[in-house]
Amino acid sequence: MLKLRILLLSNYLYIFLLIITGVYCFIIINIGYQPKYKLNETEIKGYIYDIKINNQKVSIIIIGKEKVLGHYFFKNEETKKLFIKQYRLGDYIKLKGTLKKPNNNTAPN
Structure with missing residues (x-):
């Protein structure tokens, strides 16, 4: 198991987190908000x-x-x-x- 000090010094962790964050933001922006109630509900x-x-x-x-x-x-x-x-x-x-x-x-x- 890698020590935390060595893991945080490597750039792979930061690149991985950046890619995951970018994919998440792309999905959230393109999907948008879908309301659960329709305007014709009474x-x-x-x-x-x-x-x-x-x-x-x-x-x-x-x-x-x-x-x-x-x-x-x-x-x-x-x-x-x-x-x-x-x-x-x-x-x-x-x-x-x-x-x-x-x-x-x-x-x-």
Whole structure:
């Protein structure tokens, strides 16, 4: 077995790591990201990861096949109180609605 000192001095290890990294980057760049949900799906099942309530709007992050951000606008104060009372982090829920692709970032760097 080679000593670590001798192994790290040889260039073969670094060349091997460079080739593996290059192949990995090439594969990741060319394959791209494929979403797990289709835009025509109307039902998402998953666990509540995060809840934010602002006045009459609730934003929920659901983890199912992937993370999804959902928004709901309360009709009145009673439905808001009922929602707060019934749902907690980690609950398994089913959302019904439409999926929209997020807008591109319009803020220049």
